[in-house]
Amino acid sequence: MPERQRMTTRLKALFNRPELFVLAGGINPIGAKMAEALGYEAFYMSGGNTSAHQLGWPDSGTSMRDMVDNARKIVLTAQIPVFADADTGYGDAISTYYTVREYIQAGIGGAHIEDQTFPPKSGPRRRCISITEMVGKLRAAMDAKQTLDPDFVIMARCDLGGVPGASFAEIIERCQAYKAEAHVDVVCPNGLRTWEEIKEAIRLIPGPVVPLIPAHLSPYPSLQEQQDAGAGAAWFPALTTMAGLQANWDFLSDFRQRGTLALDALRAQAAKSPWGVASNGRILEEQRLRTMEDMYLPD
Numbered sequence: 001m002p003e004r005q006r007m008t009t010r011l012k013a014l015f016n017r018p019e020l021f022v023l024a025g026g027i028n029p030i031g032a033k034m035a036e037a038l039g040y041e042a043f044y045m046s047g048g049n050t051s052a053h054q055l056g057w058p059d060s061g062t063s064m065r066d067m068v069d070n071a072r073k074i075v076l077t078a079q080i081p082v083f084a085d086a087d088t089g090y091g092d093a094i095s096t097y098y099t100v101r102e103y104i105q106a107g108i109g110g111a112h113i114e115d116q117t118f119p120p121k122s123g124p125r126r127r128c129i130s131i132t133e134m135v136g137k138l139r140a141a142m143d144a145k146q147t148l149d150p151d152f153v154i155m156a157r158c159d160l161g162g163v164p165g166a167s168f169a170e171i172i173e174r175c176q177a178y179k180a181e182a183h184v185d186v187v188c189p190n191g192l193r194t195w196e197e198i199k200e201a202i203r204l205i206p207g208p209v210v211p212l213i214p215a216h217l218s219p220y221p222s223l224q225e226q227q228d229a230g231a232g233a234a235w236f237p238a239l240t241t242m243a244g245l246q247a248n249w250d251f252l253s254d255f256r257q258r259g260t261l262a263l264d265a266l267r268a269q270a271a272k273s274p275w276g277v278a279s280n281g282r283i284l285e286e287q288r289l290r291t292m293e294d295m296y297l298p299d
Contacts, residue, residue, distance in 0.1 A: 008151040011081035011109035014042055015153060015186050015208045020227040023210070026240030027053045027070070029077035033283050034240055036080045042109070043078055045071050046237045047085030053241070059122070064090040064099050072106045077284075081109035083153065088118040093133075093140040100144035100152070110153025112188060113141055115160065115174065126162045131177050138182035155210065156184040161191015168197055175205045186232060188212055195221050199229045208232030 014021045024035040025044035032043040048059035050070050055062065064087075071084050086103060089096025096113060103111050114120070115134040117127045128134075138156050145152040156178035160166045175187045189201045190212040198211045198221075210233045213221060226234050254262040270277045280286075 007075075007081045007107065007109045008104075008149050008153065011042060011083060011153050012151045012185065014081070015110075015210070015232050020223060020231060021233050022223070022239070023083060023233045023235045024239040025049070025235070025237035029074050030280065030283060031240035032074045032078035032080070032082065034278075036078055037283055040080065042081045042083055042233075043074065043240075044235065044237060045074055045082055045084040045108075047087055049238060049241055050085070062087070064095075064102065068102050068106045071103070071108050075107035082107070083110045083112075083155075084108045086111035086113050088116055088120060089113050089137050089141065091118055093136045096137045097140040097144040100141045100154070101148060104145060104148045104152050108152075110155065110185070112155035112157045112186075113137060114157040114190075115178075120159075124164055126159065126164075128158075128160050128163055128174075131174055134174070135177060135181045138178055138184050142182060142184065153185045155186040155188055156182065157188040157190055157212070159190050161189070161193070163191075166191075168192070168201075172201060172204050175201070175209075179206045186210055188235075195225075202230045210235055212237075 021041045023042055023044045024031075024040040025046045026032065026035070027046060027049040035043050045067070047062055047067065050067060051057050051059050051062045054066060054070060067084060067086070071082060075082050084103060086096075086099055089099050091099075100111065115128045117129055121127065129137075134156070138154065141154050145154060156175070158171055158174045158178070160171050160174055171189055171192065175189050178184055179187050186208045187205050188210050189198070189205065191214075192198045192201055192211065193214070195213075195217060198213060201211060202209045207230065210231060212235055213226075221229070223234050251262060251266055254265070258265075276282070
């Protein structure tokens with residue numbers, strides 16, 4: 001319990017401090033350990049990545065149990081707070097209440113809950129529940145955390161921007177209601193189309209505000225620009241997986257064509273890295289295991 005409380009408190013402080021922090025997203029313990037080793041202050045467990053890497057299924061394929069079980073492995077490994085996707089709360093307000101309790105008991109530091117219908121849909125089929133129903137869900141989430149850990153961070157994520165025909169004003173109305181009526185800790189406007197819209201949303205919504213910036217924006221807003229705009233965090237849901245996915249695809253394609261010559265080339269390239277060669281042993285601090293063996297095992 002003390003460690004869990006410390007992680008929730010640390011995460012809450014990160015969202016509320018004036019300086020921007022990077023929410024480094026991914027899927028698994030080694031991704032969280034990489035983020036930790038390189039000085040990132042928090043890790044985000046993505047629902048889309050969990051669905052893809054654990055189930056081999058596009059986003060929206062995970063259940064609450066899938067997410068909690070995966071998060072528990074990350075929490076047991078990482079020494080930085082873990083923020084997690086809680087989808088829609090996996091049902092109505094009562095389900096959301098139960099979900100938050102499960103997340104807290106797994107040691108997660110905070111979670112975002114979105115206002116889509118359950119189960120969520122993709123593309124033009126996406127729809128959102130009413131503001132009234134979502135406020136009820138968020139109130140249930142806030143009450144649930146009070147029973148176990150008041151510092152657990154609840155983020156309300158507004159996904160109305162992905163619904164065909166939704167307006168900027170409607171997105172802002174929802175975000176303001178989630179803060180004013182449910183008193184959530186953090187608000188996320190999702191699906192805004194331009195950097196100008198995102199900056200205006202941050203100005204209009206009571207903070208902390210963490211926008212989910214579309215990956216296709218080019219040029220992508222720098223960390224300094226996000227800081228200047230007043231964002232509570234720079235959120236990159238696939239920061240620990242996106243480069244590896246492309247690199248794996250390229251290497252496997254190269255190996256298919258050239259065989260073991262591709263392996264030689266990969267090793268030579270890694271040896272030239274200014275950040276050193278990445279390995280499981282290095283990232284996971286293999287020496288800790290050796291030390292434990294010396295302490296606990298007979299000679």
